[in-house]
Amino acid sequence: MSEQEFKRAFGYANTALDLLHRGQIPPYPQFYELLYTYATGVNPLLNARINAIFQGGEAPDSDLAAKLYDEFLKAHDANERINSVSERMSHRIEAVHDAIDAAMVTASSFSSTLQTATGDLEAEISAAELRAMAQRLLKETRRMQDTNRKLEQKLEAARDDLSALQRDLDEARKESMLDPLTKIFNRKCFDEGLVKAMSEAATYGEPLSLVMIDIDQFKQFNDTYGHQTGDQVLRLVAMTLKSNIKGKDLAARYGGEEFAAILPSTDYAAALHVAENVRKALQAKELLKRSTNEKLGRITASFGVASYRPGDTPSSLLERADRCLYAAKHSGRNCVVGEIGLAAPEHSGKRDPQEAA
Template sequence: MDACCDDPDYDYAASIAGRAMRSMAEQGIPPTPTNFAIWFQYFAGGQDDLRNAIDLLIDHNRPFDSKTNQNLFETYIAPKVSAVVTSTSERLHGLMGAAKEFLTTAIADNHSQMQAISEVADQGKSGVDPKALVAQLMNELARAATRATRLEAGFAEKARELDVIRDSLSKSEERARTDTLTGLANRRALDEFLRKAQATADWGEPLSVLLIDIDHFKTFNDSFGHGVGDQVLRLMARVLREKVGAQDLPARYGGEELIAVLPGADLAACTETAERIRRAIAESKITRRSTGEVLPNITISIGVAQYRSGEAIADFIERCDRALYLAKGGGRNRVVTEIELDRADAAS
């Protein structure tokens, strides 16, 4: 995954897009925007129901005709895009309508109150009994207080509804930043975190990254199935979360690759963390949930790099990626840093 531009999403997106287009061509599927959205999401992962539906169609040699493609889009893609937006829009529209009604009522009540008090004042000039005037004035003030209390209660209720909407939007935003399968941060959240961390690192604070790839994952997946493969990825995510610090960001980089960004950690500290992760995975036991069968141990390869002030994030990640592939080329189940990468480059 050599980076070719400053956007760290480029290679990943291009890879997924290429696989999607090749599969669509193999299945004879027209490359329309809606069809592309289906297959891009299929290869990007994170939506198990879509993947299971497509795998089932392929296993049964079902054709991907226009009706099937449309059903896939409407069932698995369109609802994800529009449901939250539509629901939130409708609720906000209702709240704004209610607020407008409350304000209109408040203005009308205020006008009526001022008119009533003015009439009481006019009666005072006409020599009406002061006791009667005081009684009328107290009555108008009581009515005004009742209306104000009612309006305040209405506004308080709508404010609570607004809090619910705000919470819903916050949770929706969190889901948009989270990988569905692993529960880790996704590429969007990763990019945002890296940009902020880079700003601090350019002032001299160390910043390191470790990039993880599961050894022989395709063979493992082919042998034991996608369900077990997903179980392995969830195990990886759990170990990664446990081994990094609270200030660090563990994320899914793409496919079977995971990444962790460690602000404040130099190369040595990041390498120690990477080694703890490697050992924990190598010592883990994986049991097939459906049968209780104990599966072969898995291992991981890890590349580690430290940010160099002023460099592009893409170059930073690319250097870590090269260290990872040096680890895989050197026998796997090991941690390789950019120092060893530099040595290998000097020797070649």
């Protein structure tokens, strides 16, 4: 973990502990997790609920914290959907196995009947016995045909059901990788994507760059215009970032008002160009308050750019990009700072964790 990331996480932890103390809520792990998640801002529905509670003058307590934990953190919709689909798949596969077992039993019975008939035919039998044998064989054949027909129907139905279940599973997995507010990839997907991109860069000798983005003065903007407008800003930044990258590039909400872009097959100079394009595109957009059409001004962001070096770990690459981001903040915001030529000691993240706003 980089120094900047440690400071940020420590700031979130302090906020969570302060809220626990103010509400006289026991610092049990689940309540700490609830308020830590609130402090990071990564769950907009949770934040909206807690903000409404604060604005309504209600004092949070253990009972309320337990209800919020059960609603927002104990059960995750995407995971529940994945589990549900997996269970349905299991039931369908069991039904197919049962149908196959039944067909095998019928086939075994039919084979036994044929063997008996073969033995009888080798001996001298009367015409009446021959007719009886023929009727018995016809009956067994029809039973075998009926069983096979039912098996075919079940296999056909299972094929259709499994195809539909696979689509549901793919959608649920995709949903679990998206940030619910901005609809771009979430932190989990970012972490996995960075590891994969770095592995490929090391294996194939391809360039790889990382861009970290922080919305300027976001906390002040949020406090002035409200959380709904703040959510609108987050969606705007996400849309702008996503529309200015392409191919295998990955845009993600890193946490709170911070975003990131993983740029495979992109060298340092090209990554600076991408970051500058996003910065300009974002600055060019004027924000309107939807309820009143009031002009709220323009949103800007600060950018830090770093490129993969042999021997890098995800933490080391993130630390350099983070350091560049904080340098951009200290340089007046609304700018792009890259790692080449950066004076490292002065820009190692000497800021309050809330300064990201």
